[in-house]
Amino acid sequence: xxxxxxxxxxxxxxxxxxxxxxxxxxxxxxxxxxxxxxQGLREIAAQHLDANLEIVSVNLRNPAQIPAALAGCGMxxxxxxxxxxxxxEMFMDSVVASRNLLDAIVATQPTPRVVLVSSFxxxxxxxxxxxxxxxxxxxxxxQPQNRDIYSHSKLxxxxxxxxxxxxxxxxLVVLRPGVIYGPGGGHFSTRVGLPLFGxxxxxxxxxxxxxxxxxxxxxxxxxAALAPSADGEIYNVVDDxxxxxGQYLRLYKQQVKPLRSIPVPFWALMLVxxxxxxxxxxxxxxxxxxxxxxxxxxxWGGNRFSNAKxxxxxxxxxxxxxxxxxxxxxxxxxxxxxxx
Amino acid sequence: xxxxxxxxxxxVGCGKIADGHAEVLKFLPGATLVAVCDREILLxxxxxxxxxxxxxxDNLASMLQAEALDVVHITTPPAVHxxxxxxxxxxxxHVFLEKPLALNAPDSRALIQSVxxxxxxxxxxxxxxxxxxxxxxxxxxxxxxxxxxxxxxxxIGYDLSGAYGQALMSDxxxxxxxxxxxxxxxMMDHIINRIVPFLPxxxxxxxxxxxxRRETVxxxxxxxxxxxxxxxxxxxxxxxxxxxxxxxxxxxxxxxVYGTKATVEVDFNLRTVIxxxxxxxxSSLGRLFPPFLMARQYFGQxxxxxxxxxxxxxxxxxxxxxxxxxxxxxxxxxxxLPISYDEILFVASVMDEVIAQVYPS
Numbered sequence: 001x002x003x004x005x006x007x008x009x010x011x012x013x014x015x016x017x018x019x020x021x022x023x024x025x026x027x028x029x030x031x032x033x034x035x036x037x038x039q040g041l042r043e044i045a046a047q048h049l050d051a052n053l054e055i056v057s058v059n060l061r062n063p064a065q066i067p068a069a070l071a072g073c074g075m076x077x078x079x080x081x082x083x084x085x086x087x088x089e090m091f092m093d094s095v096v097a098s099r100n101l102l103d104a105i106v107a108t109q110p111t112p113r114v115v116l117v118s119s120f121x122x123x124x125x126x127x128x129x130x131x132x133x134x135x136x137x138x139x140x141x142x143q144p145q146n147r148d149i150y151s152h153s154k155l156x157x158x159x160x161x162x163x164x165x166x167x168x169x170x171x172l173v174v175l176r177p178g179v180i181y182g183p184g185g186g187h188f189s190t191r192v193g194l195p196l197f198g199x200x201x202x203x204x205x206x207x208x209x210x211x212x213x214x215x216x217x218x219x220x221x222x223x224a225a226l227a228p229s230a231d232g233e234i235y236n237v238v239d240d241x242x243x244x245x246g247q248y249l250r251l252y253k254q255q256v257k258p259l260r261s262i263p264v265p266f267w268a269l270m271l272v273x274x275x276x277x278x279x280x281x282x283x284x285x286x287x288x289x290x291x292x293x294x295x296x297x298x299x300w301g302g303n304r305f306s307n308a309k310x311x312x313x314x315x316x317x318x319x320x321x322x323x324x325x326x327x328x329x330x331x332x333x334x335x336x337x338x339x340x
Numbered sequence: 341x342x343x344x345x346x347x348x349x350x351x352v353g354c355g356k357i358a359d360g361h362a363e364v365l366k367f368l369p370g371a372t373l374v375a376v377c378d379r380e381i382l383l384x385x386x387x388x389x390x391x392x393x394x395x396x397x398d399n400l401a402s403m404l405q406a407e408a409l410d411v412v413h414i415t416t417p418p419a420v421h422x423x424x425x426x427x428x429x430x431x432x433x434h435v436f437l438e439k440p441l442a443l444n445a446p447d448s449r450a451l452i453q454s455v456x457x458x459x460x461x462x463x464x465x466x467x468x469x470x471x472x473x474x475x476x477x478x479x480x481x482x483x484x485x486x487x488x489x490x491x492x493x494x495x496i497g498y499d500l501s502g503a504y505g506q507a508l509m510s511d512x513x514x515x516x517x518x519x520x521x522x523x524x525x526x527m528m529d530h531i532i533n534r535i536v537p538f539l540p541x542x543x544x545x546x547x548x549x550x551x552x553r554r555e556t557v558x559x560x561x562x563x564x565x566x567x568x569x570x571x572x573x574x575x576x577x578x579x580x581x582x583x584x585x586x587x588x589x590x591x592x593x594x595x596x597v598y599g600t601k602a603t604v605e606v607d608f609n610l611r612t613v614i615x616x617x618x619x620x621x622x623s624s625l626g627r628l629f630p631p632f633l634m635a636r637q638y639f640g641q642x643x644x645x646x647x648x649x650x651x652x653x654x655x656x657x658x659x660x661x662x663x664x665x666x667x668x669x670x671x672x673x674x675x676x677l678p679i680s681y682d683e684i685l686f687v688a689s690v691m692d693e694v695i696a697q698v699y700p701s
Contacts, residue, residue: 034510062513086356089507091386099382145390152386283652284367 002027003225004073004112006060006101007080009037011185012117012177015218016077017041021048023222029054031069031080060097066104070112076105077225079117081157087149094153098160106168113171115225118158120178120210120236121151126297130266134210135306136176136234146294173230177217177237178210178305182324183331185214187252190299192245193261200261203269204245207302210238211248213324216317223315230313238305241321248325255329269296343672347371350409350433352400352424353416354378354387356507357438361413362391364660371411371668377403400424404431411436411671417515418442422451429458434671436664437464439529441688443520448688452681463667463679466533468593468608470666470678471659472648476613477595477606485615487601492580494534496527497591500554500567505586512561521695522565524550524584528694531582532687534595535573541682544575546690550698553587571694611654612641 003020007013008030017030021044030041030053038055045053058065060080070076078101082093105114123134124141140159144152158174165172179189188195191210193203212220220237224230243251246263253259264272273291280289307315319327349371351358358376365373375395378384388396397403404412404427412428414421414437421442428435435455441464442448455462468474480486499505508514508523519525550566557563571582585592593608603616614637617630648654655661666678 059511059513085507086503087359087386087390088355088383091383092380095382095386096380145392152390156382156386284655285363286649286652286655 001025001074002029002072003075003077004029004031004069005077005079006031006058007078007117008032008041008055009034010079011182012180012214012218012221013079014040014044015182015214016079016221017053018044019215019218019222020077021045021051023226025222025226026050027052029056029069029073031056031058031060033057033059033080060100061092063100063103066100067107070104070108073108073112074110075113075115075225076101077115077117077221079221081117081119082153083150087152090149090153091156095156095160098157102160102164105170106164111168111170113173113225113231114161115173115175115221116158116161117221118174118176118234119151119154120176121147122155122158122176125301125303126294128301128303130302131304133306134236134303136236136309143294146292147298148295151298171231173224173227173232174234175221175224175237176234177212177220180212180214180217182214182328185328187256187332192248193264198260200249200259202245202249202261202263203300205263205266205300205302206244206246207300208242208244208304209248210236210303210305211242211321212237212239213317213319213321213328215319216324219318220310220315223313224310227313233309235310235313236305236307237310238307239317239321239324240307242305243321243325251325252329252332255326256332266296266300266302269300344370345410345672347410347668347671348374348408349411349413350375350377350395350403350407351387351413351415352377352403352428353414353438354380354383355415356504358387358413358415360657360660361415362387362393364655364657364664366391368661368664368668370672371664375403375407375409400427404428404433409433411668414438418519419515422447422454425451425462426454429455429460429462432458432460434460435462436667437462439464439466440519440525440691441529441684445685445688445692448685452685456681461667461671461677462681463663463670463677464529464684465660465663466529466679467657467659467663468530469533469659470662471608471611472645472653473606473608473611473613474595474659475662477597477604480604480613485602486597486599486604489538489578489597489599491578491598492535492538493583493594493596493598494531494580495583495585495592495594495596496530497588497593498523498527498567498584498586499591500586502591509558509562509565512558517561517565520701521691521699523567523586524569524698525691525695527584528569528582528691529687530593531571531584532690532694533683535580535582536683536686536690538578538597539573539580539686540576540578541686542575543693544573544690546693546697547572548694548697566698569694569698573690610641611645612638614638614641 009032035057045051056069058069082090123138141155191204193201273293273296277289277292376384376387377397381398384396412433414424418440425435508516516526548571550569552566553568567586569584573580595606617634619626670677
């Protein structure tokens with residue numbers, strides 16, 4: 001079976017290709033927007049003698065380019081999404097791109113199985129209460145206008161997949177990774193805190209972090225993609241032995257570099273958030289409402305997470321959190337300092 | 341129309357700049373954003389959800405028919421401005437357009453003619469010219485502080501690796517890359533519209549040249565984009581330099597006007613209006629004073645900005661708020677427009693000449 005992977009040149013996409021090959025899926029078509037990102041894929045393929053890796057350059061904004069990329073594929077793993085840019089750009093590259101892909105998928109016979117890489121951002125956790133358990137039954141966000149653009153765009157993207165499946169039935173598996181980390185990835189999730197004027201605001205207290213190492217996450221996607229019973233199911237992706245935000249920060253300081261940090265307790269953050277939201281309104285948008293009570297409850301309210309459903313289909317982390325963090329922090333430590 | 345009537349406003353074109361319009365309209369008294377439209381319905385939907393706009397459409401005709409709009413903000417790429425304007429004014433709406441107004445001066449003229457023929461009004465989003473320092477500068481001009489204008493320098497910096505720059509550099513099909521004047525055409529309004537008000541009416545002498553300073557080769561259509569533009573204008577007793585610079589840092593945004601009585605520099609980024617210092621006292625001792633006098637001016641400008649901030653008048657798009665206030669007031673009262681049609685067409689004709697020189701077809 002030929003498998004199409006969108007966003008294959010990205011941080012997660014490359015790991016998905018690697019795990020597919022490790023699972024014996026050798027007939028792969030990697031979709032990238034920019035072929036400059038294909039070198040890493042070729043290096044991965046070179047390590048698997050039986051790999052038949054085809055690289056196609058497609059911009060999902062352009063519907064005309066998609067059918068040829070889908071032709072002959074029995075499965076699509078959709079990992080392409082926008083991580084930054086203006087709201088319009090993020091919606092174009094995550095939502096409109098997905099709609100274009102879906103249009104082509106439902107027009108393809110036989111319709112391929114679809115695996116969507118969604119996000120924890122789609123959950124509506126603001127009103128769950130602190131330290132509530134987030135699992136696959138947690139409802140989706142109902143107030144996306146109160147969230148960040150990334151979460152809004154990922155929510156709309158996932159909704160589209162469920163909406164299309166009502167009109168034209170096709171096999172759909174949705175994975176919702178938490179915070180994906182690893183060498184080459186970001187150093188801090190916003191759930192830990194934010195850098196500010198040369199210091200680091202530690203906003204996450206001792207909240208559990210929904211971490212998933214990039215290889216473990218890719219393994220989860222591949223296991224679910226290949227599991228016949230996964231059709232129509234959602235799987236949260238978090239690793240075992242999760243750290244809390246304070247532990248992550250402490251280890252980071254020990255193993256990557258010294259960092260001056262200021263802990264901000266949740267009650268103080270809520271107080272500041274109320275003030276910022278009120279000021280943004282009374283000042284007619286003079287300062288943006290970066291912090292609002294709603295966003296703060298979502299991001300720093302704290303939740304617990306479960307990967308039981310994922311384990312029920314045979315997934316297990318291929319690397320422990322302890323080893324994955326050691327490898328990641330060693331990589332961060334070796335990174336050259338960023339040019340200022 | 342009654343003076344206190346709340347205007348029903350719509351936006352067509354829900355790309356990046358539409359966010360700026362929606363943000364300003366959210367807080368603008370006397371106007372309500374009631375509908376947004378984009379041929380890509382998912383873009384219209386996201387803007388409507390984020391700004392709590394009741395209506396969203398993928399078809400302008402449907403929006404115009406359903407919403408009885410007083411004003412439509414046209415924030416699409418310029419190639420469709422003329423057609424969309426005709427559609428809006430024929431439906432009875434006034435129009436507020438993003439720059440550049442149209443693909444060329446003849447289209448700009450046709451656009452304004454269609455507005456006038458329908459008995460509607462239009463304006464174009466030259467918002468920096470209505471920012472607090474620009475308004476202060478206009479007041480100085482009116483008071484005769486500068487005397488007769490001799491020479492003008494308008495300088496716009498651009499960051500090709502910034503959010504806007506990346507959008508067009510990473511996408512060869514981005515609409516800016518399809519404009520006859522490419523990046524320059526999308527930015528040049530902000531240079532020319534600062535100069536034109538000082539020039540005697542009539543075609544000026546225009547000399548322009550441009551070059552590509554960056555060394556990177558993308559291997560696609562973006563390689564044809566020139567990134568440094570220099571313009572020299574002269575008309576009657578006034579001359580001007582215009583610069584669009586993509587590499588100098590910091591990314592500057594200034595207007596310097598040399599007059600027979602004083603020279604004044606408006607810094608749109610720092611929001612300062614500073615008179616050039618001069619030596620008023622003889623000898624070396626006399627050169628000791630001017631820097632302190634300049635420092636006093638900067639201190640005064642800082643205080644002014646703090647006051648504006650305290651009054652909640654220091655938003656990023658403060659100039660758009662002022663411009664829209666004036667435009668909407670003209671709609672309600674039939675009073676003067678914030679930017680005359682002659683001035684808009686003058687800008688368009690100079691832009692055509694510059695583009696013809698730097699991108700000869």
